[in-house]
Amino acid sequence: MxxxxxxxxxxxxxxxxxxxxxxxxxxxxxxxxxxxxxxxxPTFRGAGGLWRTYDATMLATPQAFQRDPGLSWQFYSYRRHMALNAKPxxxxxxxxxxxxxxxxxxxxxxxxxxxxxxxxxxxxQLKLLHGNLFDVKCWDEHRCGYSRKNDFTDPIVPALALPTENPDSDLKAAAEKKKHALLRGADISDINVEIPQLKREDLPQCPSCKKNLLRPGVVWFGESLxxxxxxxxxxxxxxxxxxxxxxxxxxxxxxxxxxxxxxxxxxxxxxxxxxxxxxxxxxxxxxxxxxxxxxxxxxxxxxxxxxxxxxxxxxxxxxxxx
Ligand SMILES: [Zn+2]
Missing domain, CATH: 3.40.50.1220 (TPP-binding domain)
Structure with missing residues (x-):
């Protein structure tokens, strides 16, 4: 027009x-x-962002983490992995x-x-308003206060390795399909691969208080900057x-x-x-x-x-x- x-x-x-x-x-x-x-x-922020069958905005809250930290960590582990495989x-x-x-x-x-x-x-000279996927901090950041920046370990704990498809499947074709999906900004995680149920003890633990889980250092909905x-x-x-x-x-x-x-x-x-x-x-x-x-x-x-x-x-x- x-x-x-x-x-x-x-x-x-x-x-x-x-x-x-x-x-x-x-x-x-x-x-x-x-x-x-x-x-x-893919950025997931805003309306319509889907990870598997989940509305990404519903996962980006403290309540979602509290309810199911394993699910939340799998979402963020996936995003860390994708971000590390992208280039500036x-x-x-x-x-x-x-x-x-x-x-x-x-x-x-x-x-x-x-x-x-x-x-x-x-x-x-770089102010990260919404935090960083590669920062992690203690769930109880006010009482414990533990945090660490720029931890690029992928996966951050072994249990968070991405669930994989049958290794006999045509990986090259799958990779190609994903590349095209990525170029369209689509979510490429395969909803046909089941999300494992993770035990709390397999998730990232706070090394300081040794009591709480670590959480991603991003700003969730409802949190202040x-x-x-x-x-x-x-x-x-x-x-x-x-x-x-x-x-x-x-x-x-x-x-x-x-x-x-x-x-x-x-x-x-x-x-x-x-x-x-x-x-x-x-x-x-x-x-x-x-x-x-x-x-x-x-x-x-x-x-x-x-x-x-x-x-x-x-x-x-x-x-x-x-
Ligand atoms: Zn702690």
């Missing part, structure tokens, strides 16, 4: 963006699920490079997949200096929390650039903003090129910065 030309429509040309970028000092990026999808990851894309790498070159650039990520940390994004992260974000936004540019990547600028951060950044002088597949966003922007429609993994390295240089593909051999 074509819109009539309007003065209120956002800019779409790279040249005007690059000009503003080059004079920008304080820059905020907000990352959402679309960036993970560019790396081939060129947008993750370009943003990490921008952070290295510009200490006044901060990234707020809603993604829990560990792809930005694995892209060597400087940790002090991590205090240390939020305090850093507040400090950045309440600084007296203006904000020059806000990049909204792979998420809609219309919905919380992007909408909230975007309006604070605007109030501090920022112009906004949205990079997303969903063109619905364009209508919310002004003529001083930019809207780039398409795959963030392609667009981000392109529009940041004059500042970050040419960005290649992720090099596995360098390994993650832990």
């Amino acid at each position: 074509s819109h009539p030309a309007s003065r209120d429509m956002p800019l779409t040309d790279v040249a005007s963006f690059v000009q503003h970028l080059q004079s920008s000092k304080r820059i905020v990026a907000l990352l959402g699920a679309g960036l993970s999808a560019s790396s081939g990851l 894309n060129r947008a993750h790498l370009a943003l990490a490079e921008l952070a290295r070159r510009n200490p006044a650039f901060i990234t707020l990520s809603q993604n829990v997949d560990g792809l930005s940390p694995r892209a060597n994004h400087p940790a002090g 991590p205090e240390d992260v939020m305090s850093d974000v507040d400090d950045y936004f309440s600084d007296r200096e203006k904000i020059d540019l806000m990049l909204v990547i792979g998420t809609s600028a219309k919905v919380y929390p992007a909408a909230g951060y975007t309006s604070i950044a605007r109030a501090k002088g920022a112009r906004v650039a949205v990079i997303n597949m969903d063109r619905g966003d364009a209508r919310e922007l002004t003529k001083d903003d930019w809207f780039f429609e398409g795959d963030a993994a392609v667009i981000i390295p392109d529009i940041l090129k004059t500042v970050v240089g040419e960005i290649g593909e992720f090099d596995d051999t360098k390994g993650p910065a832990l």
Whole structure:
């Protein structure tokens, strides 16, 4: 559908963006699920996300964990496995490079997949709003307080190895089928493979209190965002200096929390650039903003090129910065 030309429509040309970028000092990026999808990851957040026959949003609660920690851990173990088998894309790498070159650039990520940390994004400039699949903490975090970060062990305990199909089946064909499903962002876990009933003692145990289970270090529905992260974000936004540019990547600028951060950044002088597949966003922007429609993994390295240089593909051999 074509819109009539309007003065209120956002800019779409790279040249005007690059000009503003080059004079920008304080820059905020907000990352959402679309960036993970560019790396081939299903994200499960939001309506309609299914894992096997379960509504993923129903599994992402403290109550679900309490009710059936084995089921919850199998869901998160699956997601850890998938995330480890995905690679940071060129947008993750370009943003990490921008952070290295510009200490006044901060990234707020809603993604829990560990792809930005694995892209060597400087940790002090990366604020993980919803936690990280690769952090684990004691179920009773207030009384015990145990946590550990960036534990990439897969599976995290032997009992959480993915249930496998009959080894005689055509693995290659199955892998190919899964690859195509992944590219569509679909859930590929095979609902025909039964989920084992796990014993509590086979699940990850807290090594500190030796009483509770460990849980994934992600923010579940009904939980508040991590205090240390939020305090850093507040400090950045309440600084007296203006904000020059806000990049909204792979998420809609219309919905919380992007909408909230975007309006604070605007109030501090920022112009906004949205990079997303969903063109619905364009209508919310002004003529001083930019809207780039398409795959963030392609667009981000392109529009940041004059500042970050040419960005290649992720090099596995360098390994993650832990
Ligand atoms: Zn504990």
